[in-house]
Amino acid sequence: MLSIRSLGVAYQRNGQRTTVLDDISLDIDAGEFVSILGPSGCGKTTLLRCLAGLTMPTTGEILHNGARQAPGAGTAMVFQDYMNSLFPWKTVQDNVAFALHDRRLSRRERNEIALRQLATVGLAEHADRHPWELSGGMQQRVAIARALAREAGALLMDEPFASLDAQTRYTLEDLLLDVWRRYAQTVLFVTHDIDESIYLSDRIVVLGDNPGVIRGIVTVDLSRPRHQLNTRADSRFTDLRATIHDLLAVSGQT
Ligand SMILES: Nc1ncnc2c1ncn2[C@@H]1O[C@H](COP(=O)(O)OP(=O)(O)OP(=O)(O)O)[C@@H](O)[C@H]1O
Ligand SMILES: [Mg+2]
CATH class of the missing domain: 3.40.50.300 (P-loop containing nucleotide triphosphate hydrolases)
Structure with missing residues (x-):
């Protein structure tokens, strides 16, 4: 499904080239x-x-089902740093719904999907709270719900x-x-x-x-x-x- 072909990444810093990843191939x-x-x-x-x-x-390519995209x-990403990956001024539900901001969906549809994914991670009853009111584990559940909402x-x-x-x-x-x-x-x-x-x-x-x-x-x-x-x-x-x-x-x- 995901095919990584001869992937390489190099950074240029102070005129010096550093190779970070070299020839990574993985299906x-x-x-x-x-x-x-x-x-x-x-x-x-x-x-x-x-x-x-x-x-x-820098080199190589990534294919999805054999094709470039x-x-x-x-894909949807969950970052390590949950403290900085959620918007503190948005409610938990709005944080998850934000994952769908670029989709052609009504606000109501976005909210429904967000609530459904919050239920998946056991946080439906916390939908109206803010990230800073939650424990670290709960915040990371919100991040997982947000990634799931993208159905990626x-x-x-x-x-x-x-x-x-x-x-x-x-x-x-x-x-x-x-x-x-x-x-x-x-x-x-x-x-x-x-x-x-x-x-x-x-x-x-x-x-x-x-x-x-x-x-x-x-x-x-x-x-x-x-x-x-x-x-x-x-x-x-x-x-x-x-x-x-x-x-x-x-x-x-x-
Ligand atoms: N934007 C960047 N510019 C220059 N060098 C970078 C950049 N991003 C990462 N690097 C370098 O690439 C190397 C790999 O970084 P990366 O964050 O992918 O490692 P990692 O395996 O995730 O490490 P950790 O386990 O500590 O999270 C490091 O030496 C880092 O300094
Ligand atoms: Mg890392």
Whole structure:
């Protein structure tokens, strides 16, 4: 569905050219859950930004179902920094409805979709509140609802749960898996957390740095639905953790 072909990104700074991503090729199936792991600065955010149409690749191309599309078409992004990704002066519902501001829909239709997606993430009764009245986990749920409202097909998530406490993170991981299954979404999920990537994914792409290249791709052959306790206690889970740890260690992160 999503095809990344020989993608490269280089920045020019003070006359020096730095290659951030080099020759990244990856095919992602419709409905697949793929995580991207890699050391800080290896280009994970840059890769998502290319897919979202926010950064132009220097080389290579991105195809949707075999065809070129307008940059970012068919994607919706959830950013790590939820504090700055929602409008503080808008209500929760208006924040979600804003995702549809460029669509030919009436205000009423936009509000209906927003409310429906807020219900999906369990926040319907908070529709009239403002982001700053909500906990971090709730704000990140709003961001997920906003991405879902775009009905984009591919959800791009940049360390969405990184700054949440462990309990909230587990709850949101399960919420995300539930949404992914119900909406048959394709998800590209950036994380620093090996266990989180195994718990969620069908496949894990491990990147190395300087420049960012694919070190390896690991298939997660754990059954679904997953369970926070049982899945993590599976001996296969431990094996996968070791495999990924070794791949990351090769690229400098231990
Ligand atoms: N607009 C830009 N101009 C110049 N260099 C940039 C720009 N954006 C990112 N970079 C550089 O590209 C590299 C990769 O950045 P990126 O944010 O993609 O890494 P990351 O893997 O997401 O890191 P982290 O895990 O810390 O979020 C970094 O060295 C960064 O300094
Ligand atoms: Mg990043």
